[in-house]
Amino acid sequence: MNYQKRLRTAILICPLFFIGCGGDSSSTSVEQEKRTITVIDGYLQNATICIDKNNNKRCDLNEEIAQRTNEMGQVKIDLADAQYPIIAKAIAGITTDSDKVTPLTQSYALIASANANYVTPFSTLAHLDNLSLQEFAEKIGVDYAAISRDFVGDKQSESQVAHLLARSITPFLEEQVSDNDSSSLNERAGEIRTLIHQKENAGIDLSAIDISYDTHSGVFYSKPKLTSIESHISEQAFIYSIFSNHYIANGHNYDEIVSFNDGTVSYRGNQELYRLDGNTLHYGNKGFTFLIMNDDYLFSFSEDNNPGLWTQGSTSPKPAVQVEDDFVAGKTLYHLRDINTSDVTAPLPKLTKLAFDSKDKVVVTPEGESGFTASWQVKDWTNHNDQTFRTIYIEFPEDQQNRASLKSEKSMILEMVLVSNEISVAINHSSIALVNENIVINDANFARLIYRKWLN
Numbered sequence: 001m002n003y004q005k006r007l008r009t010a011i012l013i014c015p016l017f018f019i020g021c022g023g024d025s026s027s028t029s030v031e032q033e034k035r036t037i038t039v040i041d042g043y044l045q046n047a048t049i050c051i052d053k054n055n056n057k058r059c060d061l062n063e064e065i066a067q068r069t070n071e072m073g074q075v076k077i078d079l080a081d082a083q084y085p086i087i088a089k090a091i092a093g094i095t096t097d098s099d100k101v102t103p104l105t106q107s108y109a110l111i112a113s114a115n116a117n118y119v120t121p122f123s124t125l126a127h128l129d130n131l132s133l134q135e136f137a138e139k140i141g142v143d144y145a146a147i148s149r150d151f152v153g154d155k156q157s158e159s160q161v162a163h164l165l166a167r168s169i170t171p172f173l174e175e176q177v178s179d180n181d182s183s184s185l186n187e188r189a190g191e192i193r194t195l196i197h198q199k200e201n202a203g204i205d206l207s208a209i210d211i212s213y214d215t216h217s218g219v220f221y222s223k224p225k226l227t228s229i230e231s232h233i234s235e236q237a238f239i240y241s242i243f244s245n246h247y248i249a250n251g252h253n254y255d256e257i258v259s260f261n262d263g264t265v266s267y268r269g270n271q272e273l274y275r276l277d278g279n280t281l282h283y284g285n286k287g288f289t290f291l292i293m294n295d296d297y298l299f300s301f302s303e304d305n306n307p308g309l310w311t312q313g314s315t316s317p318k319p320a321v322q323v324e325d326d327f328v329a330g331k332t333l334y335h336l337r338d339i340n341t342s343d344v345t346a347p348l349p350k351l352t353k354l355a356f357d358s359k360d361k362v363v364v365t366p367e368g369e370s371g372f373t374a375s376w377q378v379k380d381w382t383n384h385n386d387q388t389f390r391t392i393y394i395e396f397p398e399d400q401q402n403r404a405s406l407k408s409e410k411s412m413i414l415e416m417v418l419v420s421n422e423i424s425v426a427i428n429h430s431s432i433a434l435v436n437e438n439i440v441i442n443d444a445n446f447a448r449l450i451y452r453k454w455l456n
Contacts, residue, residue, distance in 0.1 A: 034076040034078060035079055036074055036076055036117070037049070037076075037077055037088075037116070038074050038118050039119045041110075041120065041121055041170045042098035042099030042152055042167060043073035043097070044088065044090050044096070045096045046069060046095045048064060048068060048088070048089040049075050049087070050086070050089065051077070051084050051085075057085075057127075057178035058087075058178050059109060059177075065081070085113055085127065086116065092105050092443045093445055093448070097167075099167050101279050101290075105292055105422040105446050107444075107445045109124075109175060109177045111177045113126070121165075121166045122136060124177065125140075125185055125186065128180055140190065142162060142193065143158035143162065145158065146159045161206060163207070164196055164210075164211065165192055169189050171213070171421070172184070188213075192220055195221075207225070208225055209224060210224075229290060233281070234260055236259070237257065237312070238258050238259070238312065239312075240258050241256075241311070242306055242308050246347050248434040248435055265283045279293075281300075286302065288300040289301050294422070299422070305453060306347070307453075309418075321416040321418070323390060323419075328356045328392055329357075329359070330356060332354065333440050334354070334442075334444060334448075335352045335426075335439075336349060336438065337433070337438040338454075339407050349451055352405070353365040353444075355371075361373055361376070364396070367451065373397075374394050374395060374400070381393055391413050392426075394411055394412040394413075395411045396409070412430055413428065414427070414440070417437075421442065422446070423439055424439075424441075425437055
């Protein structure tokens with residue numbers, strides 16, 4: 001009798017007894033049908049995940065899954081999808097890296113072979129060479145256990161080596177996995193590993209340094225890891241330059257000297273306290289959000305959406321970069337400037353895609369418009385004052401010269417005065433704008449991020 005009462009009570013409490021009183025058995029079953037994948041060089045958040053079902057090492061549209069990685073670089077995928085290689089796309093302006101104060105400025109892709117738990121630069125190089133992760137570890141001289149786990153969260157010395165090597169090799173990765181040169185990547189990884197070994201032997205804290213590459217000397221070097229804006233601006237003086245015509249038309253100076261000392265900022269005869277919030281700097285009624293911070297310059301947007309460059313010296317008086325044909329041949333660059341020279345109330349940014357062939361033709365495509373073919377050459381160009389400059393000379397065909405998006409100009413005559421992997425600056429000698437310094441960007445995603453931000 002007592003048994004029957006207990007049974008009736010159980011049925012009343014849980015009328016759906018036969019499908020699970022707790023309701024958790026079905027959700028647990030679903031969870032068991034998923035695999036957690038972690039994407040790291042640092043933790044990559046908002047990375048796009050693709051299941052490479054056709055094994056072409058490319059992230060095709062029909063292979064993308066809806067979920068993006070979380071703040072720990074994690075995403076859950078179906079067990080059926082785990083049977084294929086996994087591609088993770090880090091997208092400039094969208095994906096964030098826990099190693100960096102500022103957003104990603106370079107888009108790149110990582111890949112891991114089927115049934116992997118981690119997608120990393122190491123899994124990428126191993127996959128490109130058709131090696132197991134253990135075989136790759138032996139080849140490059142790193143600890144296999146370290147590169148096959150979460151080397152960002154783990155603080156053992158072997159993991160610190162792996163973490164530093166991972167974040168040092170990612171700048172050399174391409175936007176599509178299939179576009180990588182594996183032999184070149186392996187050579188870079190070997191050089192970086194040698195430098196890390198030297199720093200280890202010298203007792204250097206590997207978590208406190210980064211390794212960069214000097215393109216001029218072709219040598220890797222170490223530098224303190226950037227952990228905040230403060231470490232980049234403290235006790236420094238900058239020339240802050242604006243790219244918006246309307247800002248200058250409203251009576252502001254193009255260049256402004258700004259210096260930071262002991263928690264105060266000095267500018268235009270003013271001295272005030274400043275404060276930092278993540279990658280944003282505040283002082284007075286000004287606010288600047290930094291998108292790029294490196295050894296050569298800082299790049300920011302002000303609260304009123306004016307892009308600005310912070311350099312240790314003005315770019316204009318410096319000798320121009322002596323570019324040759326290979327600077328643009330076969331490459332696609334994104335040219336960005338403010339074309340508003342009449343309405344002084346707001347900027348009118350225009351992004352133009354420049355797809356150069358390897359010889360003398362370039363497809364010019366202003367954003368939102370149809371493209372056209374123009375001619376290009378790298379040559380010395382002389383102005384009306386008999387001054388000669390090394391330029392990228394793009395001559396527009398006559399039937400395209402009336403485009404408002406190109407300010408009805410006949411050509412682009414670009415003298416490169418600052419060159420970097422993130423943004424470059426060119427003096428546009430064909431422009432009559434108040435600001436003839438234009439921005440040139442390598443990465444399409446980052447170019448559109450800056451364009452949209454400026455447009456708003």
